[in-house]
Structures are given as C-alpha cells and as structure tokens.
Amino acid sequence: MIYIPLLLMGCGGVGRQLLCHIISGRHLHSKLGVRLRVIGVCDSKSMVAVPNVLTSEFGDEFLLQLCEIKSRGSSLQELANFGDCQVFSGQEISRKVIDVATTLSKSNGLALVDCSASSQTIELLSRAIDLDCCVVLANKKPLTSSLEDYDKFVSQPRRIRHESTVGAGLPVISTINRIISSGDPIYRIIGSLSGTLGYVMSEVEGGKPFSQVVTAAKGLGYTEPDPRDDLSGMDVARKALILARLLGHCINLNSIKVESLYPVEMGPDAMSVEEFLVNGLPLLDKDIQKRIVKASSNGNVLRYVCLIEDSRYIYIYIFFFFFFLKLRPSSSIDIRLHFLLGVKSAYKKLRKIQLWLEIYSRCYSEQPLVIQGAGAGNDTTAAGVLADILDLQDLFS
C-alpha cells in the first residue's frame, strides 16, 4: 500500500468537498493500492493536526465532523472536544506546517494541498517546495503573483500540480502541457473561461434579475469567495495569465486589461462582500438586463471571452503571404478579455457553467482542439484536485 500524507489548507466549499471525495473514494483508492492519510487541516484562523504525523491520521468520522463544523460557519477550534487532535492558531500555524513538512520530508513525504483563495499561503508553499514536498493547487494566486514565484511553482511539474486552477476538473493544463511538450507551438487560445459569468449571463437571458442570479451562483459554489473577483474579470484574468505563462510568456497580472461589471464605488475598498450582495448588486440589475435584451433582440448573446494570441505566429503566417510585412518583436502576446456578442459561434450553445476553450497550434490549426464542460463548482473542482493528488502516488511509498 502507498501512503500519501496530506495537509489541507482551506476547508471552504472546495476543501470540504475534497475531504468528502477522499472519504467516499476509499474503496477505489484501496483497489489502486493507495491510502490518503489526512494529517492536518487549516482555515484562515486555525489548524488541526494529528498528534503524530508519522504514525497517525484523522479518521473519517473526525473529517466528517470537521466538514459539518465548517459548513455551519463554526471554528476548527471546536474539534478539540471531538477527538485526538492538536489545535493551533495565529503564528503557530505556519510554524506547525513547516514542522510537519520538515518531519515528513525526511520520511514518506507530504502533499500540501491549497484550497484557499489566499495569497498568504505562497510563502508556506514555497518553503514546502524547498523541503521537497509535493504541492497541489486549486488556488490561482500562487501562480499569478510574481514571475519569480511562478517559476518556482512550475519548476518541478512532476510534484507540483495545478490542474484545477483553470477549468476546475477539466483537463486544460494537462492538455496544453502535452501539446507543448510534443513541440507543437500553440499560437492562440480563445474561450469562455468563467463558469460564473457563463451561468450568470445565461440565467439573466432567461429573465432572472442579475442580483438574484449572482447570489445563487455564490450559493452553488461557482463564484470566488468574493464574487466581485468574477464580476470584475479578475478571476478570468488570473486563468488567462496562468495559460499565457504556460505558453512561455513572461507577463504579469497588471498587464491584462479587464472589463468589470460593477463600478469602482462598489469595490472591495468601498464595501464588504455582504454589503455588495445586499445593497450593491440590485443597483446593477437594470443596466445588465438592458445590455442582454439589446443583444438578444438582434439574435445575439453576451459572453465574456478571453483571447490569448501569440502575434509571432500570426505575423509569421501573414509574412508568408504578404512578404513586405515585417515580423513583430518575438515576445509579443495579446490577451483580451471582453464581452462579446456572438450569433452563430459556439458561445450561444454555452449554457450555465460551461467552460469552452479552443486551442490553435500547428497540428490544430484548421480544426482547433476544443475543451468544453462544467468549468466551476465544488464537486468538479475537488475531483480535479483529488485526481492531481492521486497522480502523485509514484513519489510516495
């Protein structure tokens, strides 16, 4: 049997669903000869860990209790009454995570799983990588901060996985990596990358008020913890940045222009998430409805589309036909995020949380490689994270 010790950071919608998938998949895992040993879980304020990370693991009853406590908004501290566990808070958390990573790196190794939406985990993840631990990310922030951090997180693709950061459980990252490693240059990626915005637009098209639909999307686990991350286009910008960096482009988040669905006066500096949901959102209903009605009166739909285009290849293509045109400088990348009206295109077929992505390369030039399916939701995202963890099994004993 292969044992994978696992420390989970973040037990919100995705993290809790991951624990449920681990528990319900025990039978399948044992057939594969793998045992996932959850030895620690943290949220933004506390951490629970088993007393001895080398020999013990949390039982499934304990993990279910943890999920129940967190889903009713209580603190992990409550678990102190429930079983054999140590509870940490504040500064102690980072110390304990490093302590666990150091101890396990000298024996069987550790899978550190980030299902938070925080940039505060970056330093811990980076130190765990230095200790030769494995890392699995649903959190996009470690990959979208500085290029230095990014390089570290992709430095060892065998033990650092992040499939769920783009497209939840869909095989977007692995597909692109396979194309790249075969030497087939990708020159364009175009798609609708936000499950939330896809859901919101199609529900509003169906006649529901924007505010009601966004609130429902949050309840269904499609949005980011702060739905303004979706509505501002920032979440899509992060996904686009991850894809562009994967294609080898050295760019940062601030070089991507986004089109926001809410004004700055409703931003995180001006109001809390709750205030935005209750008081801000309803003020946007009329305007969004107007845009959608206008689009559909012409037989169109409104979709948030991301285009990542490597001008090198486009211009090389033009060059062959019009030899007087000059090649562009080599590092040219164009990322555009905008609301697009589409009639006959694939956008119209997109319903609810569907993600749709077309990849163009030398091999897929006339007929792009297309990935389509549910691109958001706790269930599919947690399933993607779990698949990444199971993929690490060769690195454990």
Ligand SMILES: NC(=O)C1=CN([C@@H]2O[C@H](COP(=O)(O)OP(=O)(O)OC[C@H]3O[C@@H](n4cnc5c(N)ncnc54)[C@H](OP(=O)(O)O)[C@@H]3O)[C@@H](O)[C@H]2O)C=CC1
């Ligand atoms: N939902 C989806 O469809 C998809 C989500 N993702 C990504 O998955 C991640 C999780 O999303 P979701 O579960 O919906 O978010 P939630 O807000 O439901 O959960 C986030 C969890 O992270 C915890 N947390 C916050 N800061 C820290 C920290 N510094 N250290 C450890 N834990 C911390 C929170 O703690 P507390 O409980 O105390 O607030 C909470 O438990 C996000 O990064 C998101 O972008 C990726 C693809 C799809």
Ligand SMILES: N[C@@H](CC=O)C(=O)O
């Ligand atoms: N909020 C995101 C979830 C996945 O990253 C989305 O709606 O696509």
